């Protein structure tokens with residue numbers, strides 16, 4: 001039977017790459033230029049919009065035990081989008097920017113998961129939320145970007161990831177280990193590309 005600890009250990013180097021990324025080091029050290037952060041923030045707003053659409057579709061076909069966490073997650077994502085709009089307003093950012101290639105590629109991945117079974121899609125959702133929590137935890141503490149780091153490492157978000165983990169733990173038992181590894185690896189590769197997207201503006205250290 002496939003288990004999450006097995007999948008985590010088989011994908012460990014990719015988790016490290018997606019959480020100990022130079023973008024996040026620069027956030028922690030405070031030397032990420034505001035322009036790079038802002039580029040990333042506008043793209044993440046686009047990603048979260050795509051995520052809401054994906055999650056709403058998944059809710060409609062999810063196994064019974066996953067419905068409550070997915071529905072609560074949809075509400076949280078709607079609130080997250082409003083929060084992005086507030087941040088964009090105070091940083092004078094244009095949220096209507098076009099998606100960069102990493103954002104478009106991630107959107108294609110999420111759309112593709114509609115054709116996969118709900119268990120694979122649930123596993124992917126857990127992975128993309130867990131890696132985000134770990135990534136921002138790696139960026140902590142940050143003085144320059146402190147409020148953002150705090151927003152993405154709150155106990156509420158950690159509790160949501162833990163609830164998703166319980167659902168993903170059940171889902172993964174219905175997948176083959178190779179299938180589950182492939183799904184998680186694909187998510188983690190897209191996460192690395194997403195952090196890398198805004199990095200050319202980061203000074204060498």
Ligand SMILES: Cc1ncc(CO)c(N)n1
Nearest residue numbers: 044047048128129132194
């Ligand atoms: C790229 C990315 N991955 C995961 C999350 C978590 O919602 C996010 N906001 N952005």
